[in-house]
Amino acid sequence: MAEIGIGIVGGGYMGKAHSVAMAAVGAVFETRLRPRLEMICASSPESAERYRRAFGFARATHDWRALVEDPQVAAIIIATPQALHREISEAAFALGKPVMCEKPMGTSVAEAQAMVDAAEASGQANMVAYNYIRTPASQFARKLIADGEIGDITWFRAEHTEDFYADPQAPATWRATGRANGNMGDLAPHILNASLALIGPIRSIMADIETVHADRPGGTVTNDDQAQIMCRFDNGVMGHLYISRTATGRKMGYAYEIFGTKGAIRFDQEDQNALWLYRAEGPEAERGFRKILTGPAHPDYLPFCQGPGHGTGYQDQIIIEAHDFLKAIETGEPVYPTFRDGLAVNHLIEAAWASSETRSWQDVATL
Template sequence: MSGLGIGLIGTGFMGKCHALAYGSVKAVFGDVPDTRLEVLCDVPQDKAEAFANQFGFARGTADWKDLVADPKVDIVCITTPNKVHREMAMAALEAGKHVHLEIPMALTIEDARDMLKAAANKGSKTIVGYNYLHNPAIAHARKLIEDGAIGRLVHFRGAVDEDYQADPELAWTWRATKADAGLGTLGDLGCHLISLASALVGPVESLIAETRTVHATRPMGDGSDERRPVENEDIASALLTFANGVHGVISTSRSAWGRKSYIGFEVHGTEGMITFDQERMNELRLYQNRGPLAEQGFKTILTGPSHPPYGQFVPAAGHQLGFNDLKVIEAREFLRAIAEDRQAVPSFAEALHFEEVIHAIAVSGETGRRVQL
């Protein structure tokens, strides 16, 4: 059987994103192995069958273990709630599959480390869904830094905010529990900022942090007066020291009214700075202290075909890539890694560092102490 068979577990926002990515990656790039959309899993069975038909999969199943065991499936995409990531990924690795996993890797750092060991023992290829890393604007920011456009790096400042938990009367869900969700805003949002900081500046060496739960309880949402506690953090902030000596300040909130998909950062150097805002994801701003002082100012760089692989989607600047396009680029990276017998970026190995950082922030927030990574 030719090509790589795709098995998708989950049909929510990210499940659909994966289906779209693997369904179109060959058309966009052409330089990847052939793929087959083989099995889609959701519950109950009729839902799985309906989405399999909608997304273009050969069949649907309500049993994820059936999907993992299917010999036609080569890549298992896991887009389920956090608490089952470890079990599903470990089963897929044991079955000899490659794993495309959404963030976070697992509820605990110990589970994430076990998953990395399992992948290494089996020789399977892995990738974790940090699709913001695949934005051509981010790749260009990294190139500017490597080329010395802003001199020696001295400081990173970043924030990642959304408002999906800002309303105090929003109904309680599994996301409020450590047993089902693990970390709160750190696991949902903060890890994305850490992935970008690591890509642009390098690994984090130590940190000290504070965390807060904004809304201590939430209503059950069934018309009763019962409220249940929120066990994980709504806000987290940290002072970072990177391994190369660069200083950093980051914050993340899932209770920030008005923020929808905000990931903003500034990278400061001795000769300028770079800024970015995910809500304007096709723009990068660059300041360089060159030329006459009266003419210095920020330059807005609008991504286009000169920022690969933008041109594979659109032949002209100004037409904009979107969130789902980044997942297509991510799928391409994974398929090419499998074909070239190398690990994709970010694999479980890179993603483990991101999760070590967010768990260190949680520990520091609880203890008030600096944590060494």
């Protein structure tokens, strides 16, 4: 058992989630590598110190370079706005330090590609923080598909839907400007990652992206609210994605439905402890979607509870992610999704914008 000093850049929503995860992961997974909350960085000395005390770090800084270069910091988590992803990760890799970076990587394909290059040149562990694919249910779904349990896939539908901007009277905040803060920049990456993880590479897409409520109290919305994407995967599967921040009533609609020749799968993150499975076998009179409650028989559930049906939550998937990052560091083996895996999402976002703007099918760049 060895300690490892963790530095986290960013103390907001995700900065806190990663901090809690690093505080808990050792006891949960009984890891050999034990994280020590070494340093946290925020935009001002005051906020950094506030986060340090709140989350239990040893030290604080408002200079991310100081954090990256600190000798006690052996692994770095980037939870900043996208604009800083590239610079911080390049600095960390240059010093031979492993990096987990929040999604999506950088602000463009070019930045993401540069980050991949830096990661691979360094040979260090690198992960993009797509945490939703790590729930026991979604891991199990992925395994069922990979094992051929539902046969050849014939249809895939997924969505990432929330409703925080469904009310046209919700004010125009920072969310209303900048592609990175828009629907495609902020929400779409999660479900695009899920699509790739569950079914495989996408070869062509046809997208329609729009701003639903252009005028809000306090200003004009200059980024996008909702989008739909028809696609074809490399294996020929027809697919559809819907992403929206104006989906009234939906709180965490990270959901998918998959039909195969031998069965079908349904999942909705709003009920994250259930996976629905249909098997086209047995007497017709007894067929139906079964609601499987996650339990010790499913991936990464047991460390949280010995009893089935007791459930894991949002914070737990971040703890699973922290565990995977530690594994990547300890073993030197890549853990999905690496920066290279994450780059594919950036390619898809770029292709979606091109498709929507030209109103035509777009091939997705091969990696």
